[in-house]
Amino acid sequence: MATLVTFHAHPDDECINCGGVMRKAADEGHRVVLVVATRGELGEVDDGFLAPGEDLTTRRVAETHAAAEILGVSRVEFLGYTDSGMMGEPSNDTPGTFWTASVDEAAERLAKILVEESADVLTTYDDNGGYGHPDHIQVHRVGRRAAELAGTARVYQATANRDDVRKHMGAAAAADAEAAAAQGIEAPESFGPPEEWEIGKPLEELTARVDVRAYVAAKRAAMRAHASQISEESFFLSMPDPVFAEAFGVEWFIREGAGPGITETDIMAGL
Ligand SMILES: [Zn+2]
Structure with a gap:
């Protein structure tokens, strides 16, 4: 048995980026530890979603624990920073945000x-990111x-296959826009042409391709546990199961010091 520590920025990032490898590692008998830098304080939530008096932060912590249970996590830790908001927002500079934290100080935690x-x-x-x-x-x-500080030799950068993302999310965005037009309602926010999206990394920079199709049901259930952020209408949950499996059934990584090219299909191999 080995131990996987998976480090994320906000609640729900763990499901989207690593839900498959987390559930896979747990099913194979490994210990899985989830560490989240912030509690996602700046997440947007629909009016009326929270109960009167309930605050979003408390809800997102509870959602994280629920998702973690689905993904086979043994321990959940928050590093105690706050959400910085999207790049360029004034909230980036708020004291206490993860973005303003000293890298060394946060790394010690x-x-x-x-x-x-x-x-x-x-x-x-x-x-x-x-x-x-x-x-x-x-x-x-x-x-x-x-x-470096802890002497953890094996580090994998979770990322996405840029071409795949452009293809799958581009198709989902086009379908949403078409559906909105057919219903005569406002189209969802557009992020511009998919071929210009700077998401993930080009295939030639990736070193590990992990097939997690056997775990996509858990991955999707964990996303569903983050209901304050991932609604049933979101493309994460609205796409048909086979489409979801195709879009989210592979998780991609860059192993520090490895490559070029895909050299691994399992981040826990040999452990
Ligand atoms: Zn995030």
Whole structure:
């Protein structure tokens, strides 16, 4: 048995990026530890979703624990920073946000967990945080430094296959726009032409391709547990199961120090 520590920026990121490898590792008898930098305080929530007096942060912590149980997580830790908001927002500079945190100081918090757990494998994010969110970029920086401090040799940057994302999410966005037009309602927010989306990394930079199709039901159920952020109408939950399996049935990583090219199909191989 080995220990996987999977490090994320906000509640729900763990399901989207690593839900498959988490459930897979747990099913194979490994210990899975989830560490989340913030409690996702700036997430948007529909009016009336929260009960009177309920605050979003408390809800998102509860959702994280529920999703973690579905994914086979043994321990959940929050590093105690706050959500920085999207790049360029004034909230980026608010004291206490993850983006304003000292990389060394935040890395010490994570390294303490890595040492306690004798972590064999750490997952972080690519150097653009997948899509440029400041807290996600900080996961990359803090994760790398924490691994150095703790002596965790095996670090995988969770990312996406850029071409795949453009294809699948582009198709989902086009379908949503078409459905909206047919119903005569306003089209969902457009993020521009899919071929220009700076999401994930090109295939030639990726080193691990993990087939998690056997775990997509758990991955989707875990997404559903984050109901304050991922609604039934979102493309994550509205697409038919086979389409979801195709879009989310592979998780991609860049192993630090490995490559070029795909050299691995399992981040826990040999452990
Ligand atoms: Zn996030």
